[in-house]
Amino acid sequence: MTALLAVWFLPERASDIAREVDALFYGLLVLCGIIAIGVCAAVIVFCLRYRQGSNATRQAEQKTIPLEITWSAIPLVIFIALFIWAGAVYFHMSKPPDNATEIHVVGKQWMWKIQHPTGRREINEIHLLINQPVKLLMTSQDVIHDVFVPAFRTKQDVLPGRYTIEWFTPIKTGDYHLFCAEYCGDGHSRMGGWVHVMAPDAYAKWLADTSTTESVVAAGARLFQARGCAGCHGPNATVHAPPLNGIFGHPVALSTGKTVIADEQYIHDSILQPKKDIVAGYPDNLMPTYQGQLGEEEVMELIGYIKALGSTSGGVP
Amino acid sequence: MNAIATPQAPPQPPSHEPSYLAVENTVRSWLLTTDHKRIGILYMISITLFFLVGGAAATLMRLNLLTPQGALVTSTTYNKLFTIHGVIMVWFFLIPSVPTVIGNFVLPMMLGARDVAFPRLNLASWYLFIGGGAFALWAIIAGGVDTGWTFYTPYSSTYANGHVIAMATGIFIAGFGSIATGLNFIVTVHKMRAPGLTWHRLPLFVWSMYSTSVILVLATPVLAITLVLMALERAFGIGIFDPAIGGDPLLFQHLFWFYSHPAVYIMILPGMGVVSEIIACFSRKAVFGYYFVAYSSVAIAVLGFVVWGHHMFVSSQSIYAGMVFSILSFLVSIPSAIKVFNWTATLYRGSIWFQTPFLYVLGFIGLFTIGGLTGLFLAALAVDVHLTDTYFVIAHFHYIMVGGMVMAYLGGLHYWWPKISGRMYPELLAKLSALFIFAGFNLTFFPQFILGYLGMPRRYHAYAPEFQVLNVLSTAGASILAIGYFLPLAYFLWSLRYGKVAGPNPWQATGLEWTTESPPPEHNFTVVPIVTEPPYAYDPVAAEEALAAKREQREPAYVR
Numbered sequence: 001m002t003a004l005l006a007v008w009f010l011p012e013r014a015s016d017i018a019r020e021v022d023a024l025f026y027g028l029l030v031l032c033g034i035i036a037i038g039v040c041a042a043v044i045v046f047c048l049r050y051r052q053g054s055n056a057t058r059q060a061e062q063k064t065i066p067l068e069i070t071w072s073a074i075p076l077v078i079f080i081a082l083f084i085w086a087g088a089v090y091f092h093m094s095k096p097p098d099n100a101t102e103i104h105v106v107g108k109q110w111m112w113k114i115q116h117p118t119g120r121r122e123i124n125e126i127h128l129l130i131n132q133p134v135k136l137l138m139t140s141q142d143v144i145h146d147v148f149v150p151a152f153r154t155k156q157d158v159l160p161g162r163y164t165i166e167w168f169t170p171i172k173t174g175d176y177h178l179f180c181a182e183y184c185g186d187g188h189s190r191m192g193g194w195v196h197v198m199a200p201d202a203y204a205k206w207l208a209d210t211s212t213t214e215s216v217v218a219a220g221a222r223l224f225q226a227r228g229c230a231g232c233h234g235p236n237a238t239v240h241a242p243p244l245n246g247i248f249g250h251p252v253a254l255s256t257g258k259t260v261i262a263d264e265q266y267i268h269d270s271i272l273q274p275k276k277d278i279v280a281g282y283p284d285n286l287m288p289t290y291q292g293q294l295g296e297e298e299v300m301e302l303i304g305y306i307k308a309l310g311s312t313s314g315g316v317p
Numbered sequence: 318m319n320a321i322a323t324p325q326a327p328p329q330p331p332s333h334e335p336s337y338l339a340v341e342n343t344v345r346s347w348l349l350t351t352d353h354k355r356i357g358i359l360y361m362i363s364i365t366l367f368f369l370v371g372g373a374a375a376t377l378m379r380l381n382l383l384t385p386q387g388a389l390v391t392s393t394t395y396n397k398l399f400t401i402h403g404v405i406m407v408w409f410f411l412i413p414s415v416p417t418v419i420g421n422f423v424l425p426m427m428l429g430a431r432d433v434a435f436p437r438l439n440l441a442s443w444y445l446f447i448g449g450g451a452f453a454l455w456a457i458i459a460g461g462v463d464t465g466w467t468f469y470t471p472y473s474s475t476y477a478n479g480h481v482i483a484m485a486t487g488i489f490i491a492g493f494g495s496i497a498t499g500l501n502f503i504v505t506v507h508k509m510r511a512p513g514l515t516w517h518r519l520p521l522f523v524w525s526m527y528s529t530s531v532i533l534v535l536a537t538p539v540l541a542i543t544l545v546l547m548a549l550e551r552a553f554g555i556g557i558f559d560p561a562i563g564g565d566p567l568l569f570q571h572l573f574w575f576y577s578h579p580a581v582y583i584m585i586l587p588g589m590g591v592v593s594e595i596i597a598c599f600s601r602k603a604v605f606g607y608y609f610v611a612y613s614s615v616a617i618a619v620l621g622f623v624v625w626g627h628h629m630f631v632s633s634q635s636i637y638a639g640m641v642f643s644i645l646s647f648l649v650s651i652p653s654a655i656k657v658f659n660w661t662a663t664l665y666r667g668s669i670w671f672q673t674p675f676l677y678v679l680g681f682i683g684l685f686t687i688g689g690l691t692g693l694f695l696a697a698l699a700v701d702v703h704l705t706d707t708y709f710v711i712a713h714f715h716y717i718m719v720g721g722m723v724m725a726y727l728g729g730l731h732y733w734w735p736k737i738s739g740r741m742y743p744e745l746l747a748k749l750s751a752l753f754i755f756a757g758f759n760l761t762f763f764p765q766f767i768l769g770y771l772g773m774p775r776r777y778h779a780y781a782p783e784f785q786v787l788n789v790l791s792t793a794g795a796s797i798l799a800i801g802y803f804l805p806l807a808y809f810l811w812s813l814r815y816g817k818v819a820g821p822n823p824w825q826a827t828g829l830e831w832t833t834e835s836p837p838p839e840h841n842f843t844v845v846p847i848v849t850e851p852p853y854a855y856d857p858v859a860a861e862e863a864l865a866a867k868r869e870q871r872e873p874a875y876v877r
Binding site: 036 | 670779
């Protein structure tokens with residue numbers, strides 16, 4: 001029985017954020033428990049005491065205003081405090097640290113396709129190193145999905161045509177459920193698998209046990225050549241296209257006069273829907289669309305490569 | 318001896334007219350009636366049938382979830398079942414329940430009116446409802462829809478198979494019935510009040526129906542537009558929501574919840590009105606803090622429009638938007654809390670009479686309190702991230718909608734049944750079934766809170782084995798709940814013929830509806846009532862004295 005209670009009320013807590021979420025959850029549970037028990041106790045006591053025929057004092061008229069103010073103001077103060085607490089944890093959840101390992105996730109009906117920075121691919125499984133922050137860069141090939149790892153207490157929708165981010169730091173080795181939490185059709189309840197959090201030696205062994213030789217950046221570089229990107233964006237290109245070195249994370253002036261930051265979404269859209277944002281000073285028919293020619297995973301590899309261009313400020317390898 | 322309660326107007330002189338039920342009893346007379354009471358009955362019959370359809374779907378789902386593999390039905394069937402359950406229960410049972418059945422029946426009478434402002438529009442509302450229902454049922458019979466009641470794009474507009482457009486058309490048409498009902502009630506409350514019935518003499522049920530009607534009129538058109546856009550994308554490939562053809566999938570969620578969150582209040586405010594009526598009558602005391610209870614309904618209706626984004630904390634909307642929606646969601650819970658506190662305080666120093674309607678109200682207060690408090694977990698951003706789209710959410714909104722609204726609907730049916738039918742229901746059996754419903758409900762849905770916290774996602778046809786124990790408990794509870802729901806169906810029908818004759822005011826209640834005969838004559842009142850009293854002029858002291866006097870009569874003092 002106690003084991004059952006432990007499983008029910010103390011589920012696995014395998015990320016650093018899980019502690020903060022659980023603290024908030026139990027805080028709410030105690031507070032709401034007190035309110036619920038208080039209301040129920042008052043109702044039961046009144047029902048017994050003032051039941052028809054009992055010897056209690058009755059009264060038709062009562063003063064209401066002081067009570068009304070009390071029971072409106074106290075919840076208001078408590079709710080604002082709860083909002084601030086919960087908002088702070090949410091803010092923490094939304095901002096990945098700079099040293100997080102970036103893992104690419106593509107959802108499709110009904111599987112998760114994972115790619116590690118080393119280039120290693122997995123389906124419906126993610127192997128992680130303990131205590132290493134991880135940032136999932138996610139998109140969907142079809143409908144909306146959602147990466148949900150209950151043991152990490154995190155969840156984030158995965159949308160088509162848009163990148164979303166989910167991050168966590170696993171702090172406990174073990175195997176944890178990976179669920180799709182946004183209804184996505186027939187195979188929704190099958191669209192999941194496992195997250196394996198591993199100790200450093202086991203993780204190193206897992207990493208070594210691979211036939212993948214091409215990292216994400218290398219795969220992106222290969223695609224950059226093979227798909228003809230280099231012909232216009234490369235250092236020796238004859239066509240006048242915007243240079244990409246050092247562009248990632250920096251502002252880009254658009255022909256509309258607006259300025260955007262060249263993030264993952266911007267580069268994704270520039271590849272698939274090039275007419276959406278035109279860089280100032282360039283014609284709007286220069287870049288062909290790669291919609292339907294590049295999969296979401298390939299686009300992510302290209303983005304990985306362009307990011308690397310930014311950090312090394314080197315040319316095309 | 319003092320009166321237990323002072324009605325808002327003196328009892329009506331006898332009408333010498335046949336009751337609304339006896340006027341003419343042909344099928345034609347029922348299908349073409351413009352009598353608000355008969356239209357209420359038409360709605361009652363129709364939503365009961367829809368409840369059976371939605372309940373059957375739920376039964377199959379719960380049976381399927383007895384085993385982790387989901388052995389009873391295929392995943393395709395399961396997905397269609399939860400879509401049927403959601404669509405039918407939300408649009409064809411809960412939203413019409415209290416407003417169109419109890420609202421239609423008693424609202425005009427509470428105002429001292431002979432009918433609603435637009436009686437023919439009222440009948441048209443029912444035909445729109447039935448027309449929409451026919452589309453929905455056709456969509457189900459023709460093969461079903463598997464989008465869930467939320468119709469999230471681009472799944473619904475591009476990827477789903479099945480009769481999505483037919484189902485959406487059904488909801489679209491029924492929605493116009495809702496809009497017309499809302500409009501009708503608003504005009505009726507403004508224009509048809511009896512002489513002396515000022516706004517602050519209105520029963521609280523009228524306040525809550527008025528607030529609900531405002532939401533119906535303002536929010537439902539947004540749903541209609543959203544469904545049309547979804548259907549346009551599905552039928553003609555016009556890119557609105559699907560990013561592959563230039564749309565934005567989040568736009569759909571914003572539009573959908575802009576309607577559907579206020580719709581949650583359509584599904585609870587009328588129930589709150591019922592609770593206020595019943596709690597005053599059976600504690601023989603005016604509702605504590607009338608103004609606060611009345612205006613909290615208005616506050617809920619207004620604030621309810623600005624919290625839709627709390628359904629989208631993990632949808633990739635901006636985190637700052639999330640913060641705004643979170644604080645607003647906390648704020649909207651305050652008027653609900655005020656109501657619960659006021660109802661509780663109403664019991665203090667009352668003279669409490671434990672009849673079935675009151676038992677339902679006690680159930681409502683307990684379950685709505687749990688439902689409301691668990692809403693705080695979902696308003697709290699970081700906790701919502703973990704709990705959203707899990708069974709915690711399922712449990713939370715069932716506590717509000719079934720534990721709250723269905724309890725209130727049943728309580729209201731028992732309370733006004735003598736007025737509707739002229740007969741009393743069997744009290745003991747009714748108390749028993751209220752107990753079954755309360756116990757069955759908790760056993761069904763409480764385990765789902767734990768399931769959600771443990772991480773079981775909603776809309777899962779099959780699940781991880783460690784969730785089985787709680788799922789079995791939930792299914793066991795559902796079977797008790799089912800018995801509890803069938804009992805009233807049986808004894809209400811029985812009472813039509815065999816129930817004790819009720820008389821005009823069996824509860825000695827104060828509302829104008831109780832000053833006329835049971836069942837009322839076609840035009841409700843023989844003379845126009847002139848209102849001289851605030852509502853709920855109950856006197857607990859007098860009630861006790863009357864009771865003591867009655868006992869005295871039965872057993873002389875020396876026996877005691």
